[in-house]
Amino acid sequence: SQQGEEDPQALSIQEGENATMNCSYKTSINNLQWYRQNSGRGLVHLILIRSNEREKHSGRLRVTLDTSKKSSSLLITASRAADTASYFCATDSSNTGKLIFGQGTTLQVKP
Amino acid sequence: GAVVSQHPSWVICKSGTSVKIECRSLDFQATTMFWYRQFPKQSLMLMATSNEGSKATYEQGVEKDKFLINHASLTLSTLTVTSAHPEDSSFYICSARDREASAIAKNIQYFGAGTRLSVL
Numbered sequence: 740s741q742q743g744e745e746d747p748q749a750l751s752i753q754e755g756e757n758a759t760m761n762c763s764y765k766t767s768i769n770n771l772q773w774y775r776q777n778s779g780r781g782l783v784h785l786i787l788i789r790s791n792e793r794e795k796h797s798g799r800l801r802v803t804l805d806t807s808k809k810s811s812s813l814l815i816t817a818s819r820a821a822d823t824a825s826y827f828c829a830t831d832s833s834n835t836g837k838l839i840f841g842q843g844t845t846l847q848v849k850p
Numbered sequence: 851g852a853v854v855s856q857h858p859s860w861v862i863c864k865s866g867t868s869v870k871i872e873c874r875s876l877d878f879q880a881t882t883m884f885w886y887r888q889f890p891k892q893s894l895m896l897m898a899t900s901n902e903g904s905k906a907t908y909e910q911g912v913e914k915d916k917f918l919i920n921h922a923s924l925t926l927s928t929l930t931v932t933s934a935h936p937e938d939s940s941f942y943i944c945s946a947r948d949r950e951a952s953a954i955a956k957n958i959q960y961f962g963a964g965t966r967l968s969v970l
Contacts (some may be wrong), residue, residue, distance in 0.1 A: 763916060769957070772957070772958065774961075777962070779941075779966070780963050780964060781854070781943050781945075781961035781963045782894075782959075782961040783854070783947070783961070784957070784959065786960050787954065787955075787957060788957060789954065815950070831957050836882055836899070836947055836956070836957065836959075837884070837896060837899060838884075838886075838896075838959060839896075840893045840894045841893060842892070842893045843892075843893050845891075849861050
């Protein structure tokens with residue numbers, strides 16, 4: 740069963756605005772990752788945050804992790820039209836390398 | 851680096867035929883590859899974990915005789931959808947982990963571009 744739940748399911752913003760997506764999960768994790776998927780394509784890894792980390796940055800991306808609440812957020816600052824895509828969180832809870840993906844947030848950035 | 855090639859990108863076949871999808875890691879070795887299925891506007895559902903030189907591990911509810919997985923080398927895994935039927939129509943995506951990656955980076959999966967299967 741899918742572990743991650745994401746909200747919102749869909750988000751539409753203007754270029755230049757910030758976009759925040761949230762992910763909740765159910766069991767303890769080793770790490771949490773965020774991936775991006777352009778329509779009809781494969782996924783691209785964005786960022787990984789370990790269970791003992793609280794915040795991580797990569798360019799315009801900022802990820803937070805609250806293990807007490809079993810939740811994570813992805814913030815994209817100064818969004819661009821090219822950021823339009825679906826964003827998925829994925830949790831790694833085992834030592835098998837299997838990832839459980841959330842339902843995803845579809846982001847539309849209007850130029 | 852870390853490029854995964856998936857072929858074909860799109861296939862249309864008649865009901866009852868078998869379809870093979872290839873997943874190759876182009877610039878790294880992958881001891882572990884994963885096969886996912888994705889329905890429109892939904893998340894990825896893990897079908898199986900493919901380990902080089904051993905049998906694939908299938909997720910609950912996935913028919914191993916229906917979805918044959920072979921991982922014959924460190925850079926190639928194949929998924930064969932046998933006797934395909936219209937309900938098998940879907941988007942299939944593979945991913946791979948880099949065998950030589952550092953400890954934490956080993957958890958990152960690199961994805962192919964996906965294969966859209968349409969069974970008539």
